[in-house]
Amino acid sequence: MLTSLLLVPLIAGLACLLVPSRRWMAALNVLAFGVTLALGIALVQRVLQRAAVAEGGNFLYADALSAWMVLLIAVVSLGTALYAGRYFRRDLATGVLTAGRVREFYVLTPLFTAGMLLVVLANNLGVMWFAVEATALSSVLLVAMYNRQTSLEAAWKYIILGSLGLALALLGTVFLYAAAVGPRASAELPNFNWSHLMTVAPQFDRGLIKLAFVFAFIGYATKAGLAPMHTWLPDAHSEAPSPTSAMLSGVSLKIALYALLRFHILTTASLNADFSRYFLLGFGLCSMFLAAPFILVQKNLKRMLAYSSLEHIGLICTGFALNSPLTIFGALLHMGYHALTKPVLFFAAGNIHQTFHSLEFRVIGPGVVKVLPVTVLLMGLAALAAMGLPPFGLFLSELTIVIGGLTSQQTTASVLILVALLASFCGILQQLSRILPGARRPGDPAREARQMDGVPAMALLLAGLCLFSVWLPAPLLELLHAATTIIGGKP
Template identity: 35%
Template sequence: MTEFGPVMLLAVLLVPLGSAALLALFQDDRVTGRLNALASLVTFLASTSLFFARPEPGPFLIVDDVNVVFIVLNTFVAFTTSVFSASYIAHELETGRLTPVYLRFYHAMYQTLMFAMNLALLSNNVGLMWVAIELATLTTVLMVGLYRTPAALEAAWKYFILGSVGIALALFGTILVYLAARSVVGEGLDAMAWNVLVKRAPSFDPHLLNLAFAFLLLGYGTKVGLVPLHAWLPDAHAEGPTPISAVLSGLLLNVALFAVLRFKMVMSANPGALAPGPLMVTLGLLSVLFAAFMLYRRHDIKRMFAYSSIEHMGVITFAFGMGGPLANFAGLLHMIFHSLTKSAIFFSVGHIAQIKGTQTMADIRGLTVTHPVLGWGLVLGVMTIVGLPPMGIFMSEFLIISSTFARQPALAVALALGLLLTLGALLWRLNGLAFGESLGKDAPSDASFIPMFAHLGLVLAAGIFLPPALVSWFQYVAGLLG
């Protein structure tokens, strides 16, 4: 088994990279769509094997208890999104919104993005992780601008400017972490390796770590979409192709938050350093409340769910900021449920926008009447994302609020207020979208609904019964997060 692990580890990285090169060469859209899905499936299977055969950490790559669940989640959502993407993109070609040349570019970029995200999750080196997140930013900028409409260009430009400034700040923070580690660990690769950093963190200079964390939180926090650094997020979600919105919300935000979590572990291992919790709680709560109010004023369906992503990233950041075994446990669960649910919602929204030919919510009505499967899928997705029982998100949000209430009642009340406001906004909009008389075009849809219902089914199943083995494992990771 020891030789099996490293091979699979490399497969998780090299399959996306190789297929990116391959997909750039192929012309035929039917072949490329399937090849994209196949490559994503192989990557997913390779990543699940990391559960069983875990390679030894090297100077650049590591598989440990913290990242293994994220890597499996990442490759799983990447696979289901690629299935959705195949039917979505075929429709875009038919309507002429995309030309075959752009399609090749799109598929190559999709796999490059997967490579970058997997690398960011697997890297055992703060510098390598930074490079991977930068590569992910670059590829998503290009994909957001894919349609080349003025609005898409504005979104891509805004995302590029804010994203690269965030990335620049994060690099400065990374350099400061290296400086803090250098005087203890010595020069060289060890001073940038996660497993060494966490182990030796107690003797780092706390002042350097404090400053570094401020830069890292702001830098990677921009990528997470925390208020007030969120300005790029709604535009990027609304104007890019919908599979990319699903991947952005479901995966890339998680990857950036994962980077913050890694650094938080270093911070909390150092007794003299500033507690990272209050900063994260503040940013998280601000995001939840801000997004909750902004949801009422949205007119574009993808933009609305982008604000819902800001809200949920706020909830997760809040949970990890509170810290402690229970809140961390709930935060981890929420991260996973949000990824699955939000990408499922974007799958349905993508099909809806294609059927109706618009993203403006005022022009979409009565979906459950004309397209029962799609309409009820959206209803189910929105019910899940607002946190109604018995879905998984209800459980994780309930855990976050109840564990906060025991320690900081005022914060729990504020968070609950934000969640209720969101619930109101989304249900209000859902009522208009899903019910009433049908409005607008109602072309039949030949889309595949399996990815959407697979995700929602998983969240439902987890909300009803979470296997004890999984629970104890999550509790263990939550303990590691401090």
């Protein structure tokens, strides 16, 4: 089952090299991600029955946390594949992209997804590192897709910063291995598997595990886009084609955070929570506070959305750092809701981009609603959700994190979270209210708007968000509780 989860997108990606037409490639992508989602749901059931599933001689391993991440990956990939078909048809029609480049997208995106699935399903932490690097390598050419000077610059920053970060993460992984081997002379570790490491964590070398965590933290945090290592993030998100931006923001950041969490859990099991969680807390809060002013000064729609992702990833990180069961639960929930919301915003930005041929606020606004009413309606709803307004789920998860923080006596951090949330709330509201409503400027040329492009994908994700905002099915709730116990939550 775990093997087929990895193989389905991998084979679909490679098959797209051979398939003749774009239509078939799009269909193949949608089909592959549909199957992935179905397998993910089946995996959730299996995990709930037996706590953990291992396969291939313990090479692949899934617990509740991995199963939750698999769901997020599958949902965002499926949404992206549904949206991408119309998006690229239009880009081909206007001649922005060549057919070869579009094929690149359909080949690399499933490989990107397969890489992310391997990150969360790998048992060996070295293989996990390898998979994170593979996601970076498969997505960098997607970022460079438009081949503009700016997109090449963004791709170069992305790969260089990402690779440097991952080199540090590899160093951290090496230190962890050394910490696990311990002072026994010339011993070879029986294996480097997560399931084994957790049982021997208390015997780790204390100095080395600290060093391992620090290096792995800096490394994976760079890939997760936590401030101040986030500088590649707004560039890559704004220059990539919108479907790729949605994947990067919707799941890729969280996958890096997942890798980070695994190290956090091990360090906590070996020392206690107080060493690693302050790193998460500091960098998480820093990201939230840095995002707010940058949202306010952005002049480009997708860059603003990227900074909003930075704020959300900071909040998720802070939620884990507060380390009470309630905040961890809230952070996990927030990951899910954010994965349903952010792609909608990026898809809408993609529609706006293709209609106005720009993402600059002064070109597209005010009065986008007059040109693209349906897109703006969906975008407005998703934006309200992303700002954290009720009745959407993100309000619920943010509230859970803040209440969890307050009840576990971490008042300062909780108040800081509230302040940062409020600041970016005002930022997004101010920016979007400048461009979405109102009348077009006089003398504005008529735009060729295709009202229904991409709407099904957006509506589907939003419907999912609304549904899960008011109703969390019992198995999903159980899964989240199980994942919360894995991450910790004991003081």
